[in-house]
Amino acid sequence: MTMPTVDARGQLCPKPLILAKKALNDPATGPEFILLIDNATARENVERFLADNGVPFRTAQKGNEYHLTVSRSGKAVTASTEEGYCPDSPATTTGTHMVCITGETMGRGDDTLGAMLMKGFLDTMKEIEPLPRRIAFYNGGVKLTVAGSPVLPVLQELGSRGVELLVCGNCTDFYGITGQVAVGRISNGYEILGAITGASKIIYP
Amino acid sequence: MEKKFDLLTTVEYGGCSAKLPARMLDAILREIPFPRHESLIVGTETSDDAAVWKLDDETAIIHTVDFFPPICGDPYEFGRIAATNALSDIFAMGGRPLTALNLVSFPSARIDVAVLGDILRGGADAVAAAGAVIGGGHTIDDFPPKYGLAVTGVVHPDRVIRNCAARPGDALILTKPIGTGTLVAGHRIGEAAPEHYRAALDTMMQLNRVAVPIMQEHRVRCATDITGFGLLGHAFGMAKGSGLTLEIRASAVPLLPGAHGLTEMGCIPGAAFNNLKRVEGATLFAEGLDYNRKMLLCDPQTSGGLLISCLGGAADGMVAQLKAAGYPHAAVIGTVRERGARDSLLLDIHQ
Missing domain, CATH: 3.30.1330.10 (PurM-like, N-terminal domain)
Known part of the structure; x- marks a missing residue:
């Protein structure tokens, strides 16, 4: 069986986003569909929209085209009216716990070992259900989110599976790497503290 | 013809x-x-x-x-x-x-x-x-x-009315509804209702002129006009320049008719995502805030209204005067509060 395909090539913003949302909200689409985009800005905005709404997806780049495989199995995308808004039910793919990553390495002692442990921790995390609802990165932990980070691929995968990745903006400013953050989104102390307060469990690797 | x-x-x-x-x-x-x-x-x-x-x-x-x-x-x-x-x-x-x-x-x-x-x-x-x-x-x-x-x-x-002279306890007034960027984008792809697009054009052609004597009568010291960076982008500049935190009630922000429906459809201008990225490092959005409304707060405006920071006690009277002067959607949308020296929050967005 071939997966349904939504072709948004040659379409300018915000048309690709409209097509994506239409396919997401249409039960006839099936559990997954492929969205074809040939514009980097449209890709960035659609990915941001999907991540904001907890929709799992993965992106493959083929030449100048992006093929986004979007899952409809997660929570329903916002269906709100001007009159009222009901918060979505929790995502089925993630749990209610969160992970706080406060440094580039895991544990104390040798940093080479610590870096290996951190990579192993994140690689294993993606195999264990449920995934955490959020991962917060602060202090040295923000360095894991920049281009070239050894754990960038696994973080991208976690993000695409609906895990919200919050990166402390004061911390990236302090280290001068705000422009290099390649995964998750820049957040602030209030949001991170609110997330910690609301989490069922907090894991500090 | x-x-x-x-x-x-x-x-x-x-x-x-x-x-x-x-x-x-x-x-x-x-x-x-x-x-x-x-x-x-x-x-x-x-x-x-x-x-x-x-x-x-x-x-x-x-x-x-x-x-x-x-x-x-x-x-x-x-x-x-x-x-x-x-x-x-x-x-x-x-x-x-x-x-x-x-x-x-x-x-x-x-x-x-x-x-x-x-x-x-x-x-x-x-x-x-x-x-x-x-x-x-x-x-x-x-x-x-x-x-x-x-x-x-x-x-x-x-x-002189500046964008960086808000005071703690001030009320925030917005004189025109938000959503011109979304309606223009919706019109371009044939999704905006003609009457909704017409309303957006009319609001963009309306001068902010008659709001000036009302501001001066109430000794307003702080205001800015809402344009490409969206309501939150310009509120961000006001909060930063004033060294304070702006609290905005999203549900109180007036919207152009049809704007919310277009956003719900996914019609979100690319510039709205840029505007969101610019402010979110120092902005707290309430848990459960309607995503469409959040994106509309970032909608790029052309020839938008004025965001006015005025004495809390003067706000209701000013809104009544603004409505009578031809801004029927004018509304109090929030307040201004102190910000601690180590506090980095510029915008606090409530439901």
């Missing part, structure tokens, strides 16, 4: 959506020295709406310039909107415009020059309605077309 030339066929991004990304601009401007002068009482430091030069104890001159590619299909309406938008910076500073100069890019080989006549006629009507006169202009043969004004105005030096 001859079919009018559709200016929207010339551009991908129009109006204030065509601004350079603020982050890019900030990075470049940091590298360039701008010497200060004691008479330049409002300069580049606070990203205010216009420059203000104090001539003497009675008079300060306001200088501003704004121009952009087509925001709508009709040349007359484009001219009128672009001029209204350019004049808006004078009103946001609490001033009165005196003279305006046309700024024009126009591709003479590709578009009938009569279209330029319609654009300039729209601009001239807006300038006349603002109580100012056109004193000249400058044209370049260029594609796509662009239009705007350089405007000179006056204000009493003690009555």
Whole structure:
């Protein structure tokens, strides 16, 4: 069986986003569909929209085209009216716990070992259900989110599976790497503290 | 009847959506020295709406310039909107415009020059309605077309209204509804209802002029006009410049009819995502806030309304006056509070 395909090539913003949302909200689409985009800005905005709404997806780049495989199995995308808004039910793919990553390495002692442990921790995390609802990165932990980070691929995968990745903006400013953050989104102390307060469990690797 | 030339066929991004990304601009401007002068009482430091030069104890001159590619299909309406938008910076500073100069890019080989006549006629009507006169202009043969004004105005030096002078306890008033960027985008893809698009054009052609005497009567010290960076982008600038935190009730922000429905459909202008990225490092959004409303708060506006920070006790009276003066959607949308020295939160967005 071939997966349904939504072709948004040659379409300018915000048309690709409209097509994506239409396919997401249409039960006839099936559990997954492929969205074809040939514009980097449209890709960035659609990915941001999907991540904001907890929709799992993965992106493959083929030449100048992006093929986004979007899952409809997660929570329903916002269906709100001007009159009222009901918060979505929790995502089925993630749990209610969160992970706080406060440094580039895991544990104390040798940093080479610590870096290996951190990579192993994140690689294993993606195999264990449920995934955490959020991962917060602060202090040295923000360095894991920049281009070239050894754990960038696994973080991208976690993000695409609906895990919200919050990166402390004061911390990236302090280290001068705000422009290099390649995964998750820049957040602030209030949001991170609110997330910690609301989490069922907090894991500090 | 001859079919009018559709200016929207010339551009991908129009109006204030065509601004350079603020982050890019900030990075470049940091590298360039701008010497200060004691008479330049409002300069580049606070990203205010216009420059203000104090001539003497009675008079300060306001200088501003704004121009952009087509925001709508009709040349007359484009001219009128672009001029209204350019004049808006004078009103946001609490001033009165005196003279305006046309700024024009126009591709003479590709578009009938009569279209330029319609654009300039729209601009001239807006300038006349603002109580100012056109004193000249400058044209370049260029594609796509662009239009705007350089405007000179006056204000009493003690009555300058800045974007960085909010005080704790102030109330925040917004004079016009939000959603012009979404409605223009929706119109371009054939999804906006004609009457909703019409309402967006009308609001963009409405001058902020009559809000000025109301602000001055209430001794308002702080306001800014809402344009390309969206309501949150301009509120962000106000909070940063004032050293305070702005609390905004999302549900109290007036929206243009049809804007929410378009957002729900996924019609979100790309610039709204850029605006969100610019503010979210120092913005707290309430848990469960309607995603569509959040994106509309970031919607890039063209010729938007004024965000006014006024004494809390004066807010309801001012809103009543603004409604009577022709801004029926004017509303109190939030408040201003103290910010601790180590607190980095600029915007606190409630449901």
